[in-house]
Amino acid sequence: MKPYFRQIIKEIYKIGISSIGIVIIISVFMGAVITLQTAYNFTSAIIPRYLIGVGARDSMLLEFSSTMVGLILAGKVGSNIASELGTMRVTEQIDALEIMGINSAGYLILPKIIAIVFFNPFLCMISMFVGIGGGYAIALFTESVTPENFILGIRAFFIPFYITYSIIKTILFAFIIASVSAYQGYFVKGGAIEVGKASTRAVVYSSILILLFNLILTNLLLG
Amino acid sequence: MIEVKNIHKSFGDNHVLKGISTIFERGKINLIIGKSGSGKTVFLKSIIGLHEIDKGEILYDNRTFSGTKTKFKKTIRKELGMVFQGGALFDSETVERNVMFPLEMFSDMSFEEQRERANFCLKKVNLLNANHLFPSEISGGMQKRVAIARAISLNPKYLFCDEPNSGLDPATSIVIDNLIKDISEEFDMTTIINTHDMNSVVEIGDKITYIHEGQKWWEGSNNDIFSSENKELNDFVFVSKKMKLMMKRK
Ligand SMILES: Nc1ncnc2c1ncn2[C@@H]1O[C@H](COP(=O)(O)OP(=O)(O)OP(=O)(O)O)[C@@H](O)[C@H]1O
Ligand SMILES: [Mg+2]
Numbered sequence: 001m002k003p004y005f006r007q008i009i010k011e012i013y014k015i016g017i018s019s020i021g022i023v024i025i026i027s028v029f030m031g032a033v034i035t036l037q038t039a040y041n042f043t044s045a046i047i048p049r050y051l052i053g054v055g056a057r058d059s060m061l062l063e064f065s066s067t068m069v070g071l072i073l074a075g076k077v078g079s080n081i082a083s084e085l086g087t088m089r090v091t092e093q094i095d096a097l098e099i100m101g102i103n104s105a106g107y108l109i110l111p112k113i114i115a116i117v118f119f120n121p122f123l124c125m126i127s128m129f130v131g132i133g134g135g136y137a138i139a140l141f142t143e144s145v146t147p148e149n150f151i152l153g154i155r156a157f158f159i160p161f162y163i164t165y166s167i168i169k170t171i172l173f174a175f176i177i178a179s180v181s182a183y184q185g186y187f188v189k190g191g192a193i194e195v196g197k198a199s200t201r202a203v204v205y206s207s208i209l210i211l212l213f214n215l216i217l218t219n220l221l222l223g
Numbered sequence: 224m225i226e227v228k229n230i231h232k233s234f235g236d237n238h239v240l241k242g243i244s245t246i247f248e249r250g251k252i253n254l255i256i257g258k259s260g261s262g263k264t265v266f267l268k269s270i271i272g273l274h275e276i277d278k279g280e281i282l283y284d285n286r287t288f289s290g291t292k293t294k295f296k297k298t299i300r301k302e303l304g305m306v307f308q309g310g311a312l313f314d315s316e317t318v319e320r321n322v323m324f325p326l327e328m329f330s331d332m333s334f335e336e337q338r339e340r341a342n343f344c345l346k347k348v349n350l351l352n353a354n355h356l357f358p359s360e361i362s363g364g365m366q367k368r369v370a371i372a373r374a375i376s377l378n379p380k381y382l383f384c385d386e387p388n389s390g391l392d393p394a395t396s397i398v399i400d401n402l403i404k405d406i407s408e409e410f411d412m413t414t415i416i417n418t419h420d421m422n423s424v425v426e427i428g429d430k431i432t433y434i435h436e437g438q439k440w441w442e443g444s445n446n447d448i449f450s451s452e453n454k455e456l457n458d459f460v461f462v463s464k465k466m467k468l469m470m471k472r473k
Contacts, residue, residue: 003327092311095273100325101300 007111015077015112015178016119020126022076023069027060027127030068031134034059039144052145053153056135061162065127067214070173073120074206078181081112082202085185086195094186109182113175120174121167128166165221172217173210180206224249225270225381225413230279230289232262232269239265241437242279249413252404252427256419257434258459263417264308266434267385270415271305272296283381301329303381304374308389308417310366312358312373318345319354322372329377344372348402364395371399375406382407382414393422400427421460424448433459 038055085108088094097104132154139150181202188198225247232240239262247253255263268274270281272288281289283299312321322341326332332340345351348368353361358369367387374382384403388396404427407414418424424431428445433456435441441456448460449470461467
């Protein structure tokens with residue numbers, strides 16, 4: 001049992017912790033841009049300015065922190081998983097595991113799925129938090145909306161279910177990324193060129209599935 | 224002792240193994256030789272079950288291996304070590320961790336005992352001071368030696384090597400050959416080696432099986448191989464015409 005546990009910890013580090021940086025950078029900028037654009041679009045004097053905060057918050061909670069982050073991680077983590085497993089396949093490392101009497105799929109793939117499904121909800125929450133932080137920075141440093149209005153906005157009409165909804169989506173997307181990419185990598189036949197193709201396929205297929213399931217889940221959970 | 228009986232293996236229309244039967248004896252070096260593409264790797268991988276055979280039987284010390292359940296295969300696999308043609312070291316783990324890996328998976332040893340055992344095996348293959356390097360940081364010959372150390376870490380009863388010395392210089396090749404021979408004798412293993420290196424054949428070949436187009440064409444020891452009348456074997460052994468003439472004159 002211990003090697004499996006060690007493997008999960010390793011994957012959490014490789015798949016999860018190492019993605020924190022990119023999630024933070026993208027979320028800060030997107031939170032900022034969403035706030036700016038909402039502000040530019042709300043030109044009418046009848047619309048209260050604090051609604052900019054509401055809009056920015058809900059965009060982050062509903063779509064950005066789950067779907068967009070999911071797509072970005074499909075690129076980063078998906079290609080990583082597929083190329084790692086593909087390389088292990090073509091260099092016979094997977095055969096070596098099998099020969100030792102180890103269930104290679106169980107040993108290699110399961111820890112990845114557990115790690116990503118466990119850790120991505122944290123990434124999603126980090127993204128929400130720093131995304132709204134990015135919006136607040138816009139409020140502080142530009143004329144588009146006052147910090148008071150922004151704070152008022154992000155506290156108004158708050159629906160806690162949006163967070164649950166986002167986390168549910170994130171977990172499903174995490175599962176899609178890990179399983180689709182692992183499948184593509186694990187069953188590679190051939191050499192380095194096939195590994196490259198598999199990792200491209202991993203990104204494309206998991207992205208498409210994420211978009212598709214986003215539509216389905218949105219309809220199911222919010223519709 | 225490993226016994227194979229009439230094994231067949233095809234990939235689509237490509238009939239690679241056409242009914243090979245032989246016995247690999249314990250405590251001896253059993254060599255499988257043959258031209259490139261003759262089916263040596265497929266043969267070896269079939270014996271250890273990486274390829275499912277179409278027909279025939281494989282017995283490990285009278286225990287049927289072919290066609291059995293995965294669970295039973297695992298029991299036998301824990302008794303065998305394999306050195307792949309490319310080494311197949313885990314490239315995310317250090318040399319020491321590679322050798323410790325089977326111990327970590329299957330032994331009750333403590334971490335310190337595992338390390339000790341790993342270092343013992345690394346010493347056997349003459350590889351010191353590389354413990355904390357990664358496979359990508361060591362040479363091809365060193366990788367082969369790590370692969371051997373990993374294969375023997377659990378004291379296997381059966382050792383398989385797919386061209387353990389391809390791509391190595393003649394001196395290192397012979398070092399590795401003798402190493403495998405010593406280890407096999409010391410631990411009384413059934414060792415099967417794929418090779419097309421004639422030096423290995425002369426040095427360590429207790430029993431040699433010559434595979435030609437997926438069939439067993441000749442079988443014998445390193446003492447008989449140069450005096451054989453088998454045409455295809457002679458073509459394989461005496462590649463240069465000059466050498467053939469020289470042998471004839473003798
Ligand atoms: N996984 C596979 N799928 C389909 N055909 C295969 C596969 N592995 C091997 N073959 C075919 O089996 C034949 C024998 O190949 P094999 O690798 O056993 O040769 P070999 O004797 O080991 O050669 P070498 O000395 O070059 O390693 C070849 O014709 C090859 O195309
Ligand atoms: Mg081969």
